[in-house]
Amino acid sequence: MAIHKTAVIAPGTKIHPSAEIGPYAVIEEGVTIGAETRVGAHSVIGGPSTIGERNIIHSFATVGGAPQDLSYKGEDTELIMGNGNTVREYATIHRGTVDGGSQTVIGNDCLLMAYTHVAHDCKLGNRVIMANVATLAGHVEIGDFATLGGLVAVHQFVRIGSYSYIGGMSGIGRxxxxxxxxxxxxxxxxxxxxxxxxxxxxGLSNDAVRQLDGAFRLIFKTNELLKKDAFEEVLKEFPNSAEAKHLVEFLTASKRGFIQRVNDD
Structure with missing residues (x-):
């Protein structure tokens, strides 16, 4: 086990023999670290947290810290991180709160760039990319393959759909x-x-992309159709498109409302 002599490791941690812990890193009580995960110098892993395999946590990151929520009173909430994620310098990921289900969850193969923030009770899917300084408030859910540009700020309880791309400096409230x-x-x-x-x-086929484009135009660019009617028309016109069906289901389930403004060009 490659643990630097200056690292501070609390009793009760479980660190796989193939993991690496860098100089002056701090691993708090209740942390589990999986195989081949590397923890950089001066980073802090708070607990309870479960960190999977092959993750790379760079210097000065804080992973599994206490939530920034006034309702939090020191309960044993947790962070669960999957495999193959990269957490860059000064990123912060906080544990959950009791009222929010007690868990913050990061999937697999995500890239969280420098100074990104994942607040309490967020749920990230697989292969999510957050560029520098992108920030999530509490209870945000992000689907697989979604990308957030630099300085994107996301309001609490917002859902971000899979395969979406949000340009830098955007403010997301729905x-x-x-x-x-x-x-x-x-x-x-x-x-x-x-x-x-x-x-x-x-890896989506040209036909799948074409059908999604048709569904987008029906829902967002056919002004004479009410949204409910547009949803029904999409399911009728593209009955074999799993992506179009997922789009309709996502929009139908929205509680905060969804972004609808469309560029005219």
Whole structure:
């Protein structure tokens, strides 16, 4: 086990023999660290937290810290992180709160760049990318393959759909539909269309992308249709599209409302 002699390791931690702990890192009580995970110099892993395999936590990151929530009274809430994630310098990830289900969850193969913040009770899927200084308030949910540009700020309880791409410096106060490309300041955020490049990179077929584009136009660019009617029309016109069905289900389930403004061009 490669643990630097200056690292501070609390009793009761479980660290896999193949893990590496750098100089002056602090591992608090109740932390479990999986195989081949590397913890950089001066970083802090708070507990209770379960860190999976092959994660890289860079210097000065704080992972599993106590939530910034006035309701938190020291309960044993937790952070659960999957495998293959990269957490860059000065990023912060906080544990959950009792009222929020007690867990913050990070999936697999996510990239959280420098100074990003994941607040209490957030749920991130797989292959999520958060660029520098992107910030999530509490209880945010992010689907697989979603990308947040630099300085994006997301309001609490917002859902961000899978395969969506949010441009830098955007303020997000409502749900972000899956598969969409969007950007803008809060209350002025607009959808540009579907995230065609991201979808193709993820392996979706040309036909799947074409059907999603058709669903997008029916829902967001057919002004004479009410949203409920547009949803029904999408399911009728694209009955075999799993992506179109998921888009409708996501929008139908929205509690905060979803971003609807669309660029005119």
């Amino acid at each position: 749900d972000v539909p899956p598969y969409m490309l969007l950007a803008g300041t809060r209350n002025r955020t607009k959808i540009s269309g579907i995230n065609k490049i991201g979808l193709k990179r993820a």
